[in-house]
Structures are given as C-alpha cells and as structure tokens.
Amino acid sequence: MTLVRLKPMREFDNKHNLIQKYFDDLATMKSSFNENAFSPKINISEKENQLIINAEIPGVKKENLKITLQDNILTIEGEKKNESEANEIKYLLSERNYGSFKRSFTLQENIDSDKVKAKFEDGVLSITLSKIEEKAPVEKVIEVK
Amino acid sequence: MTDEKNIVKVVENNNWEEALENETWVAPKTNIFETDDNYFLTADMPGVSRDNIKVELEKGSLIIMGKIDYQNVSTRKYILRENEFGNFYRKFNLSDSIDSNKIDAKYENGQLVVTLPKHERVKPKNIVIN
Numbered sequence: 001m002t003l004v005r006l007k008p009m010r011e012f013d014n015k016h017n018l019i020q021k022y023f024d025d026l027a028t029m030k031s032s033f034n035e036n037a038f039s040p041k042i043n044i045s046e047k048e049n050q051l052i053i054n055a056e057i058p059g060v061k062k063e064n065l066k067i068t069l070q071d072n073i074l075t076i077e078g079e080k081k082n083e084s085e086a087n088e089i090k091y092l093l094s095e096r097n098y099g100s101f102k103r104s105f106t107l108q109e110n111i112d113s114d115k116v117k118a119k120f121e122d123g124v125l126s127i128t129l130s131k132i133e134e135k136a137p138v139e140k141v142i143e144v145k
Numbered sequence: 146m147t148d149e150k151n152i153v154k155v156v157e158n159n160n161w162e163e164a165l166e167n168e169t170w171v172a173p174k175t176n177i178f179e180t181d182d183n184y185f186l187t188a189d190m191p192g193v194s195r196d197n198i199k200v201e202l203e204k205g206s207l208i209i210m211g212k213i214d215y216q217n218v219s220t221r222k223y224i225l226r227e228n229e230f231g232n233f234y235r236k237f238n239l240s241d242s243i244d245s246n247k248i249d250a251k252y253e254n255g256q257l258v259v260t261l262p263k264h265e266r267v268k269p270k271n272i273v274i275n
Contacts, residue, residue, distance in 0.1 A: 043225060046223075059256035062254075090179050092179060094176050096189055122192055122254070
C-alpha cells in the first residue's frame with residue numbers, strides 16, 4: 001500500500017478538471033454540431049524539405065479564397081455559395097454543405113514564410129511550405145590560453 | 146433513344162478497368178434539385194482533373210466517375226489526413242420523366258454539374274380557361 005499525503009481539496013480539483021475538459025470539448029465540437037456548415041477537409045503531408053497542405057474546397061471560385069500568414073499562423077478562409085440563391089430550390093437530395101469557412105494552423109518556427117506557394121486546381125487548394133535549411137553548427141575551437 | 150453514350154468526352158487510355166479493380170472508390174457527395182424544366186445533379190469531386198471525369202448512361206442509369214491522382218495521393222507521407230481518399234463512383238437510377246437524349250454535363254473547380262432535362266410531358270403546364 002502506498003501512502004499519499006492527505007489533500008482535502010484534491011477530489012474537488014479532479015472534478016473541476018473534468019468539468020473544464022467537458023467545456024473545452026464542447027468548444028471544439030461546436031462546428032460539427034452545425035450540420036449545414038461547410039468545413040474543408042484538410043490533409044497535410046511531408047515531402048523532403050516541404051510541407052504540403054491540401055484542402056478540398058470543391059465548387060468555390062479561386063477569387064473567393066483568401067490565404068493569410070501572420071505570426072506563424074496560416075489561415076485559409078472563403079465561402080462556398082449555394083447553387084442558386086435567387087430561386088427557391090426544391091431539393092431531392094442534399095449532401096453537400098455550404099457556408100463560409102475559416103481554418104487556421106500554427107506553423108513551426110522552421111518554416112520559411114517568404115517561400116509559401118499556393119495553387120488551386122480542380123477544387124483542391126494546395127499550399128507548399130518550405131522548411132528553412134538548418135545550417136550545420138560550425139565547430140569552433142576555443143584556445144586555452 | 147440511345148441507351149449508352151458518353152456525354153463528356155473521355156481520354157481513352159486512362160485504364161479505368163485497372164483502377165476499378167485495384168484502387169479505392171468512394172461515393173461523391175451529391176445534391177439533386179429540380180426546377181420547372183430540369184433536374185440538376187451536382188457532385189463534389191475535388192482533385193479530379195477534367196480529363197478524368199466520366200459520365201455515362203447505361204440501361205437507364207446515370208453513372209458518374211472521377212479518377213484522382215491515386216498513385217500520388219496514396220504514397221504521401223501524411224501528418225494529418227481528414228478525408229477518405231479514393232476515386233469517385235456513383236450510380237443513379239433515372240426516372241422515365243428525364244429526357245436522356247438531352248443530358249448535359251460540365252465540370253468546374255472540382256464540382257460536376259449534370260443537367261437532366263424533364264420530358265415535355267412532365268413539365269408543368271398552364272391551362273388557359275376559355
């Protein structure tokens with residue numbers, strides 16, 4: 001049997017954390033509750049010295065996309081418009097979602113923010129980020145005088 | 146009435162058969178809606194280039210297919226992967242009310258739009274009372 005120092009409030013701390021966690025989860029889950037909201041599916045892959053972000057944004061025009069990089073935070077935002085806003089549409093099947101979206105990523109320090117390339121083709125936004133090549137530390141001999 | 150025809154011109158040497166056997170296929174998310182004259186079918190096929198789209202009519206069914214760059218996508222070293230990748234395939238049964246000779250399709254920004262015109266006989270008509 002192990003002996004643990006008595007902390008009367010410990011039990012309460014645990015409960016508090018549990019409750020806090022529940023609320024944190026709720027905040028992140030919020031977007032998935034709204035079934036009609038569109039959020040692009042994103043893949044990130046690594047290739048040699050590059051990091052490639054692919055976002056599936058079908059049916060959106062290039063002009064309606066905005067990509068910003070500020071303080072190492074990369075943000076993709078845009079709006080997917082409904083098929084026809086003017087007419088009232090009678091849907092027989094509706095699986096695709098609409099609406100504005102915004103997704104942000106925090107980049108690692110070693111990303112070269114001057115070398116960010118983006119292209120949009122066939123409904124896929126592809127952002128290529130280059131890593132800064134780390135210089136090999138130069139060995140320095142310190143003379144003992 | 147032609148029963149089988151390719152609406153969007155397909156580049157032939159695309160090895161569809163091989164892809165159907167060896168690669169993963171997923172159903173594209175689709176909306177279908179109607180206006181007075183047409184039904185419209187819109188499907189999301191991100192990552193498919195125009196040459197790799199196939200829209201076919203076969204025995205009263207509409208088949209939409211799209212091939213992605215499977216080799217490239219499946220061999221990436223992923224850090225985050227949110228989508229279920231695969232080529233796109235979906236089959237719809239068409240009702241008699243569609244004039245299959247006039248079906249039209251276009252593809253833009255990863256979105257396929259198929260226009261399915263209604264037969265004259267099912268279009269709403271205004272009857273004038275004399």
